Amino acid sequence: MTTDYPDWTRLMQLIGADIMMPIDIQGAYIMMPVDIQAQYITLDIDITAQSVGNISIDIAAASVGNIGIDINAQSIGNITISIDAQNIGVQLQPDWQTLQGKQKYFRAFAVNQAYAEWATGNYEVPAGKTLYITHFGGSCYATAVADADKPQICRMQIWNSTDTEFLSERGGNGGGSMVLVTPAKIIAGKNFRYQIQNLANHNCTFYITAGGYEI
Amino acid sequence: MNARERLRQGKFNSMNVECLPDSSQIITLHKEGDKKAHRFRVKNLYQPNEEEVDIDTGKPITKRNL
Numbered sequence: 624m625t626t627d628y629p630d631w632t633r634l635m636q637l638i639g640a641d642i643m644m645p646i647d648i649q650g651a652y653i654m655m656p657v658d659i660q661a662q663y664i665t666l667d668i669d670i671t672a673q674s675v676g677n678i679s680i681d682i683a684a685a686s687v688g689n690i691g692i693d694i695n696a697q698s699i700g701n702i703t704i705s706i707d708a709q710n711i712g713v714q715l716q717p718d719w720q721t722l723q724g725k726q727k728y729f730r731a732f733a734v735n736q737a738y739a740e741w742a743t744g745n746y747e748v749p750a751g752k753t754l755y756i757t758h759f760g761g762s763c764y765a766t767a768v769a770d771a772d773k774p775q776i777c778r779m780q781i782w783n784s785t786d787t788e789f790l791s792e793r794g795g796n797g798g799g800s801m802v803l804v805t806p807a808k809i810i811a812g813k814n815f816r817y818q819i820q821n822l823a824n825h826n827c828t829f830y831i832t833a834g835g836y837e838i
Numbered sequence: 839m840n841a842r843e844r845l846r847q848g849k850f851n852s853m854n855v856e857c858l859p860d861s862s863q864i865i866t867l868h869k870e871g872d873k874k875a876h877r878f879r880v881k882n883l884y885q886p887n888e889e890e891v892d893i894d895t896g897k898p899i900t901k902r903n904l
Binding site: 726727728731744747748752814837 | 846847848856857863870
């Protein structure tokens, strides 16, 4: 039927041991309070709409199975989750992306280089991707045995070389490492440069590694 | 897809760069689940004059059988 419908309100109360109730509602405006009390519930909700107001879900149960939430929207308000459970597993973003195979590791090295020489790696972030660097580190050691006990000074830096934006630097004797509390972000089309420089007054071999994820 | 394209498209999990005295670099890419790594040697990566060179000699790659 193609005619417009007047406002329609109907209260339903269903009582039964086994109820199957497919519901297909299409309307310009829908308000549907639902209160379900049951011993066992399987509840699939698929909402397709241009705009969705508040969604409140309150689950009280002795045991809850998997809760899969997939939200795809241009903008999302606050998501507030209050969980009171004996045991729960939550993956932080770096852990989750690694689980999904989105991890990225970078390493550059040079062998037997003189004072002030660099080892440099470059990676241009592809279109549609964003690279997040969570840590970097490196090592520097004398190439010749005679220099092994001397200071092996080096410095490392990671930066967005497209915009000459230095993200983090680290110096040290023999190397060092740094975990970035706030991941360094490099957006698509920008060049992520990671490099280490020998600042010892003798030839050294040196490495830099950096890691994170790209989504 | 060759190794350079893999780098361009970010289809790797680890990237190892060996910096060589002639300023060229041997880049090795690994991806989780792949059975082999992908290597190539390049000069001036991401520069307008970027050039892939022979991985053993560092000399320009010549077209054969022309």
